[in-house]
Amino acid sequence: MHRKERSENLKNNIKYLIKSRGETQLSLCNSSGLTRTTIYNILEGKVVNVQHSTVRKISDFFGVSYEEIETIDFEEKEIIESSVSPQGNMNPAAVPVIKESLLVQNLDKRIGELATLYPLTYYFGTSFNLIGVLLEREISGMNEPGDLLIVQKGSSSNDREKLLYDKVTKQLSISREGGVDADRFCVVGDIIEERFNGLQR
Known part of the structure; x- marks a missing residue:
């Protein structure tokens, strides 16, 4: 070949x-x-x-x-x-894509409501309660503007990277740590998938 x-x-x-x-x-x-x-x-x-x-x-x-x-x-x-397995033909989940600057004001809204307000992308997998966060600023050393993070909203498991919102600096960050200072950080949710700028299909 x-x-x-x-x-x-x-x-x-x-x-x-x-x-x-x-x-x-x-x-x-x-x-x-x-x-x-x-x-x-x-x-x-x-x-x-x-x-x-x-x-x-x-x-x-x-x-x-x-x-x-x-x-x-x-x-x-x-x-x-x-196609011959029982889990075949899984329906893709519709994921509302929210710009970073609009994220915080939309965190309390239900996915169904967000799906009517924002453009959608699709995720093939078993996760639920997903949102897409379209980055407008770099997350140092991790992601660039234009990257899309698929996040399981509100979820916070130990083995996944978490997307955090810093209430002081008003910026997003990514952490693997378990305990987060709740007074300073708001846990947006677990990062399920990263789609890099220019690699989105």
Whole structure:
């Protein structure tokens, strides 16, 4: 198989596996030891010859075959497999997309109401009570303006990154810590998925 095809497969599979496994680019980087730049460059198609060690770290993280991640289409494979599984045909959840600057004033509104007020994106998975937060400012070292964070509103579990609103600085931040100073921070919810600017389908 041609190198370009392999890198295209790798790129598409990473996007699909991140989405379908409920991971984020950040969790992939943290667990595999790869830098965000490396992942970003692969996803942007800026590298054709991805190093074997990099491919292996990515395939190990997702628990898939090193050979398959560059040669087969996982989305196609899993769609075929899921069409015969009981969980197949899951309906996507409609997710209202709210700009960062409008987030706080809308936190108390129900998802159904928000869905009538704001544009929608869709999330394929088992989560509920989801909102999309469209970033207008950088979250230092993490995300850039234009990135979209899919957040399970109000949820705060220990194993996921949380989106926090700092009442003092009026800025968003991301934390993995369990205990949060409730006087200063408002927990928006758990981050279920990150969609990077320019990578939204």
